[in-house]
Amino acid sequence: MSQPRIAVVGNPNTGKSTLFNALTGLRQKVGNYPGVTVEEHVGTAKLAQIEVQLVDVPGTYSLAAHSPDEMLAIDLLTGNLSGYAAPNAVLIVLDASNLRRNLFFASQVLELGLPTVVALNMTDVARDKGVSVNPQALSELLGANVIEVCATKLEGFDALKQALQSAVASPQPSSLQIMPDVRAKALELTADANFGNAGRVDIERALIDSDSYAAQRIQSQQGDNAIAILQQAQAELSPNAPLGAEEARRRYQWIDAQLPNLVEKAEASPKKLGDLFDRALAHPLLGTLGFVFVMATVFQAVFAWDVQMMEAID
Ligand SMILES: Nc1nc2c(ncn2[C@@H]2O[C@H](COP(=O)(O)OP(=O)(O)OP(=O)(O)O)[C@@H](O)[C@H]2O)c(=O)[nH]1
Ligand SMILES: [Mg+2]
Numbered sequence: 001m002s003q004p005r006i007a008v009v010g011n012p013n014t015g016k017s018t019l020f021n022a023l024t025g026l027r028q029k030v031g032n033y034p035g036v037t038v039e040e041h042v043g044t045a046k047l048a049q050i051e052v053q054l055v056d057v058p059g060t061y062s063l064a065a066h067s068p069d070e071m072l073a074i075d076l077l078t079g080n081l082s083g084y085a086a087p088n089a090v091l092i093v094l095d096a097s098n099l100r101r102n103l104f105f106a107s108q109v110l111e112l113g114l115p116t117v118v119a120l121n122m123t124d125v126a127r128d129k130g131v132s133v134n135p136q137a138l139s140e141l142l143g144a145n146v147i148e149v150c151a152t153k154l155e156g157f158d159a160l161k162q163a164l165q166s167a168v169a170s171p172q173p174s175s176l177q178i179m180p181d182v183r184a185k186a187l188e189l190t191a192d193a194n195f196g197n198a199g200r201v202d203i204e205r206a207l208i209d210s211d212s213y214a215a216q217r218i219q220s221q222q223g224d225n226a227i228a229i230l231q232q233a234q235a236e237l238s239p240n241a242p243l244g245a246e247e248a249r250r251r252y253q254w255i256d257a258q259l260p261n262l263v264e265k266a267e268a269s270p271k272k273l274g275d276l277f278d279r280a281l282a283h284p285l286l287g288t289l290g291f292v293f294v295m296a297t298v299f300q301a302v303f304a305w306d307v308q309m310m311e312a313i314d
Contacts, residue, residue, distance in 0.1 A: 003044065003053045004168040005085070007076055009109055010093035011102050012059030015121040017041070018151040019093060020056040023161075034082060036069045047165040055087065061101075063108040064209045064244065071213045077112055078201045089115040089167040096126040096133045096148075099263055103255045104248075106142070107178055112201060115171035116144040117163045124150050130266040137261050143176050178254050179247065182207055185233050194225045206230055207237070209244040 008016050021028075024043025031040040041056035057073050065071040072081070079086030092109055094102045110116055120135055139146040145163040149156035177183060186204035189195050195203060198218055205214035207230055219227050238246040280286045301309075 003051055004088040005053045005055060006045075006089045006091055006164060006168065007055045007057050007087040008091045008093060009057045009073060009077070009105075010059060011061055011095065011098075011105055014059065014093045014095040014102065015151040016059060016093045017056055019091075019119060019121065019149070020054055022151060022154055022157065024054055033072060036072055038069050038072055045161075045164075047161045047168075050165060050168065052088075052164065052168060054091075061105055063105070063205060065205070065213045066211065067213055071217075074201060074205065074214070077109070077114065078199055080199060080202070087114065089117065089164065089171065091117050091119060091164065092144075093119045093121050095122045096120045097122050097129050097131055099131075099133055100252075100255055100259060104251050107176065107251055107254070110142055110144065110174045110176040111178065111183070113173045113175070115167045116142075116174045117160070117167050118142060118144050118146040119151075119156075119160055120146055120148045121151050123148050123155075124153065132264045132266065134262055134264070141258050141262065142174075144174055178251055179208075181237055182243070182247075185237060189229065189233070192229065194222060194229055196222050196226075198222060198226075203230075207233055207243060208247050210234065210242075 008020050010016050020041065020043060023045040027045075028041060028043030031042070032038070033040050038058060043054050043056075045052050045054050055076065057076055058069075060070065060073050063074055065074055075081040076084060077086065077090065090109060090112075092106050094106060106118065118138070120133060120138065123133075126133060133148075135146040135148050145167070147156055147160045147163050149160055182204060183200075186200050186207055189203050189207075190198070190200050195218070198221065202214045202218065205212055206218045209215065210227075210230065215227070215230065218230070234243045237243055241249075281290055
């Protein structure tokens with residue numbers, strides 16, 4: 001039997017590749033996905049009892065794809081990429097110091113319904129900012145195992161491997177739903193002959209965003225009838241605003257309602273000298289005075305101190 005596959009996804013710069021490298025070591029290969037110029041990074045990770053294949057998916061802020069290469073993350077996760085079955089589980093990497101923005105994409109991925117583990121990374125950066133995230137509360141909210149890690153310091157890896165192992169050995173599909181009405185409509189349309197064999201997630205993304213690559217693909221593969229049906233459904237689901245804007249509004253409303261239970265902000269740790277300089281130079285008045293001082297010194301140096309300087313050099 002081939003090894004179970006786990007896709008590593010998340011916003012850009014959250015530490016996915018650092019985690020992927022630490023978990024797979026040298027047992028990885030780089031290839032290219034068919035049809036798009038995106039590198040494919042696959043490696044083998046040894047968990048407690050089994051070995052799994054990890055796929056390092058390029059970072060993305062949203063599942064709203066506007067080009068074939070952006071569509072890659074969706075196709076990988078839905079098993080829509082030729083030659084690739086859907087992964088057995090997903091590892092979402094979150095930047096703990098930037099939870100609000102990271103939860104947008106995480107909520108979209110969780111709605112795909114795959115068994116999911118969440119790595120709460122950058123816990124050291126969050127700590128320096130005086131931010132602490134409650135992993136228990138986050139786990140309850142997302143309905144997924146949340147493991148605190150620090151990828152660069154290899155902290156939390158035993159617990160992470162354990163969680164990945166359970167996600168594969170006894171998979172529990174994620175059940176988070178923030179847009180149940182859109183889901184229900186998409187499911188209904190999968191049975192509509194106008195949509196041929198288009199998948200639920202593609203239809204859902206095309207419903208939400210009519211400029212998306214998912215919508216373009218449905219148009220080219222299923223034709224104009226399908227698009228007309230999508231437009232009517234969009235108008236019914238969100239009569240006052242485009243459904244894409246409604247998606248952002250609903251997701252952030254959900255996130256903002258939960259954030260106070262998830263994040264605690266202590267007084268930031270004592271400021272470093274560099275932070276104090278940064279703050280002074282970014283201040284409207286102090287920053288302007290600093291700029292004037294630097295420019296005046298340069299001006300003075302060029303016009304009044306030039307002779308002395310040249311003599312000193314001679
Ligand atoms: N302080 C700190 N830095 C980290 C941590 N994890 C990763 N980094 C750093 O964050 C930067 C980005 O890490 P990557 O692993 O390249 O992030 P990525 O998610 O793969 O980024 P993309 O591939 O661009 O989406 C690197 O400089 C890492 O060394 C962490 O837990 N703490
Ligand atoms: Mg990377």
